[in-house]
Amino acid sequence: EAGVAQSPRYKIIEKRQSVAFWCNPISGHATLYWYQQILGQGPKLLIQFQNNGVVDDSQLPKDRFSAERLKGVDSTLKIQPAKLEDSAVYLCASRSSSTLLAGGLTDTQYFGPGTRLTVL
Amino acid sequence: RKEVEQDPGPFNVPEGATVAFNCTYSNSASQSFFWYRQDCRKEPKLLMSVYSSGNEDGRFTAQLNRASQYISLLIRDSKLSDSATYLCVVINSGGSNYKLTFGKGTLLTVNP
Numbered sequence: 001e002a003g004v005a006q007s008p009r010y011k012i013i014e015k016r017q018s019v020a021f022w023c024n025p026i027s028g029h030a031t032l033y034w035y036q037q038i039l040g041q042g043p044k045l046l047i048q049f050q051n052n053g054v055v056d057d058s059q060l061p062k063d064r065f066s067a068e069r070l071k072g073v074d075s076t077l078k079i080q081p082a083k084l085e086d087s088a089v090y091l092c093a094s095r096s097s098s099t100l101l102a103g104g105l106t107d108t109q110y111f112g113p114g115t116r117l118t119v120l
Numbered sequence: 121r122k123e124v125e126q127d128p129g130p131f132n133v134p135e136g137a138t139v140a141f142n143c144t145y146s147n148s149a150s151q152s153f154f155w156y157r158q159d160c161r162k163e164p165k166l167l168m169s170v171y172s173s174g175n176e177d178g179r180f181t182a183q184l185n186r187a188s189q190y191i192s193l194l195i196r197d198s199k200l201s202d203s204a205t206y207l208c209v210v211i212n213s214g215g216s217n218y219k220l221t222f223g224k225g226t227l228l229t230v231n232p
Contacts, residue, residue: 031218042124042207042222043164055217091163095218108154109220111163 004112006092012118018080021115025094034067034077035091043091082119089114121146126208126223134231137198141226143191143208152211153184155193157204164207198230
């Protein structure tokens with residue numbers, strides 16, 4: 001089974017520029033998440049989608065960040081304009097509520113490799 | 121109080137040592153708990169779930185104390201390959217909202 005795909009893997013931009021990240025979740029996963037992970041911190045949820053609807057965007061800085069999942073499959077996260085403090089790894093994750101692993105685990109998320117953003 | 125708080129670390133231990141990580145959470149209604157592992161410059165990956173009765177997976181033991189809102193992870197006979205950041209994760213869900221809240225993570229370095 002293919003994992004969560006993200007692109008680009010790395011991006012360097014100057015402050016006030018715009019940037020967009022793309023995520024393709026695991027096939028069939030209805031729930032998609034975007035996280036921001038600043039160096040030395042745990043991932044912080046930015047937005048959660050269920051199919052093409054937003055479930056939780058309470059921690060998304062809506063003055064500069066936007067995200068969409070128009071067809072309920074892949075998703076884009078945009079920052080416009082970027083600030084220095086946006087330098088972080090942006091992680092996408094997807095989840096299937098019916099996931100059952102060999103160890104009997106359920107309801108687990110799978111993360112993509114992330115996009116490392118540096119704002120100069 | 122932060123939603124999820126972990127030992128700040130870092131932990132540096134020799135091979136073969138036993139090491140324990142602690143985590144507390146603020147929302148008494150939280151339903152599920154996990155430990156994730158994150159290698160340097162990699163994405164987080166699920167290590168194990170944490171059950172109220174305690175659970176073990178090889179050298180790893182997870183414990184949950186709901187009354188104290190406390191979670192722990194014990195690693196016995198640590199290996200060089202255990203070097204990573206360990207993230208405590210708390211789940212709150214309702215309807216279609218299934219939200220993971222991560223702790224800051226505790227860095228473990230196992231030395232030869």
